[in-house]
Amino acid sequence: MPRFAANLSMMYTEHDFPDRFAAASADGFEAVEYLFPYGHEAGELRRRLDDNGLRQVLFNAPPGDWDSGERGIASLPGREAELRSGIDRALDYAAVLGCGQVHVMAGLTAPDATPDQLAGHRDTYLANLAWAAERAAAVDVDLLIEPINGRDMPGYFLRRQAEAHAVVRELGAPNLKVQLDLYHCQIVEGDLTTTLRRDLPTGRVGHLQIAGVPDRHEPDRGELDLHHLLDVIAELGFEGWIGCEYRPLAGTSEGLGWLKNFRDENYRGDKA
Template identity: 75%
Template sequence: MPRFAANLSMMYTEHDFLDRFAAASADGFTAVEYSLPYAYDARELRHRLDDHGLSQVLFNAPYGAWESGERGIAALPGHEREFRSGIARALEYAAALDCPRLHVMAGLIPPDVTRKELAEHRDTYLANLEWAAPRAAELDVDILVEPINGRDMPGYFLSRQAEAHAVVRDVGAPNLKVQLDLYHCQIVEGDLTTTLRRDLPTGRVGHLQIAGVPDRHEPDHGELDMSYLFGVVDDLGFDGWIGCEYIPRAGTSDGLGWLDNYRGDSA
């Protein structure tokens, strides 16, 4: 049965961030993910995890100046030094938190980019990932890349699963994998069952995420039959975590009825 991790950047926002660990644990979660840890001392985060019996399963590497519109820097020429510094910092936190996965955001590209410029972005992306992957491997950390839909994030460098898998194949590092968010994939491509059956057996998918489509609320709301999709994931033998990266319609705890059938298998 699936194993679910609470996404503390989107869930439990009715609590201060450091109090969300206790709230997730009280609701039966045994693992968490979130966007960025760097505003907090790693020892404090470790303390919250340990006190509430939680595992940290994913967070992001630094992704540039979000408030200025940046959405990652890995595919942006000229940001190589900043990228390497960010990876070093992220791996320090990963070691302190025993976190085995690090999502690296690619960044945005201009809508009028030329074919030559697009190739330069991709070359930069591959070179940065080739640099990061072996350093992460020394700590048994996987580097993840994620296609993101253009409705929520216009101009993001990766939007389709085939693009992400091509990047993973081209880099060729065993610890470079795809983060498959079924919400993003449904908006861009649909045909989720075929995608799961095609991609999960390759071993290149390191993490799944879920949300209802189209409004990114609880996964029991919207156009997806998540119970069916969870069955497909089980049939394919995926034993990783599924991150609950959704925006609760009301209070987080009140919206967890969908999880009742799986609570015994969230550890």
């Protein structure tokens, strides 16, 4: 049965961040995700989760200097020490929050990067992920890698599903998985039904995310057939969470008609 997590970095922005937990719970969500927890004490975030009956299912490892435009450091040669410190910090938060998944962002490459430089990025990426996966396995946490489209994030190192799955297969760490964001995937390569039917049964996909294409609003807006995609996900028996990583067109609660319809039509009486 598809289960949905509210992304508190994009949803409920009409509220201060600490108040978004209660707002998500009031709308029937049982789980949340967001980009980064590090601006708040882990214990305070855990209290918000517990007070509102929520599970934390995903957040990102430290991405480098986000405000200056960095989008991860895992593939950046020379940043290995910072990457390792960031993974340890993320795992400390995961322990307090009871979160079993952490997304590790790859980082950006230069537009004029040579094949040799790109190969260096990949070697660094593999070495960092191998170290991080071993570290995370010791505390029962899965690490996720996510292909991201180059329109929203120009120069991002990892863009295609096949690239991500190749990394996971090559490293062979059972706790290293792919984060399949259907919004990014549709923009880069499309063919979502085939992608889901090909990749979900492998067990290499740990988390899904949804948003409308092309504007990243509610997932039932735009070119995707949300009803069909959710039927496919249900048919395949995906047991992970689906993160609602979209920017509501108006108020968050007002835009949740898609979720109400899903519950009413398919799983009446269940909380998604």
